[in-house]
Amino acid sequence: MGKAKKQSLQDETVDLSMAEKILVHYKDVDGCLIPVLQKIQNEYGYLRETIINLVSERLNMSVSEIIGVATFYSQFHLKPRGKHIIKVCCGTACHVKNAKSLSAKIVGRLKINANETTEDRMFTFEEVSCLGACGIAPVVVVDKDVHGTLSPDKxxxxxxxYVKPAA
Ligand code: FES
Incomplete structure (x- = not known):
C-alpha cells in the first residue's frame, strides 16, 4: 500500500517552493486551510496530490479532511483546468431556450463532457446554474466574457x- 502511494507521488514533478512559502506564512494561523488552499491554487492552477500531501503534513491535518474541504467548495479544483473556462448556463431561462444544444456543440467540437478539460489543456467545459443574465438567454461565459442569445452556430x-485569437 505504501509503495503505491510513493509511486503516485513520484509521477508529479512540481516545484514545491512556492507552496512551502505559503505554508510557512500561515504556519501559526488557526483555521488557515481555506486561504492556504486559495493561495496555492492561484499559484499552481489546481490542487494536485503532491501539494495536498504537503499541506496535510505541514498543517497536521489528514489528507481526507483537506479533500473534504476542497470538494465542498466549488472554487477548488483537484484536476488540471484549461486555459479557457467555458460555462454553459443550464438555468431555467437558458434551458427553455435550448441551452442543451450549446452543450452538445461543445461536446461535439471539443470531444469532452461537462467538467472535463481538453487534452491540450486549452478548454474546460462546465455546466452551471443561472448566471444572472436570463434576459439574453441562452448564455455561455468564456473566462470573463458573457455571450448571450447564442445558437450552436454562433x-x-x-x-x-479563442482557438485563433484575432491578430
Ligand atoms: S437561466 Fe441562464 S442566465 Fe439565468
Whole structure:
C-alpha cells in the first residue's frame, strides 16, 4: 500500500517552493486551510496530490479532511483546468431556450463532457446554474466574457475566437 502511494507521488514533478512559502506564512494561523488552499491554487492552477500531501503534513491535518474541504467548495479544483473556462448556463431561462444544444456543440467540437478539460489543456467545459443574465438567454461565459442569445452556430464562432485569437 505504501509503495503505491510513493509511486503516485513520484509521477508529479512540481516545484514545491512556492507552496512551502505559503505554508510557512500561515504556519501559526488557526483555521488557515481555506486561504492556504486559495493561495496555492492561484499559484499552481489546481490542487494536485503532491501539494495536498504537503499541506496535510505541514498543517497536521489528514489528507481526507483537506479533500473534504476542497470538494465542498466549488472554487477548488483537484484536476488540471484549461486555459479557457467555458460555462454553459443550464438555468431555467437558458434551458427553455435550448441551452442543451450549446452543450452538445461543445461536446461535439471539443470531444469532452461537462467538467472535463481538453487534452491540450486549452478548454474546460462546465455546466452551471443561472448566471444572472436570463434576459439574453441562452448564455455561455468564456473566462470573463458573457455571450448571450447564442445558437450552436454562433457558439462555434465564439469558440473560434479563442482557438485563433484575432491578430
Ligand atoms: S437561466 Fe441562464 S442566465 Fe439565468
Amino acid at each position: 457558439l462555434e464562432d465564439v469558440l473560434d475566437r
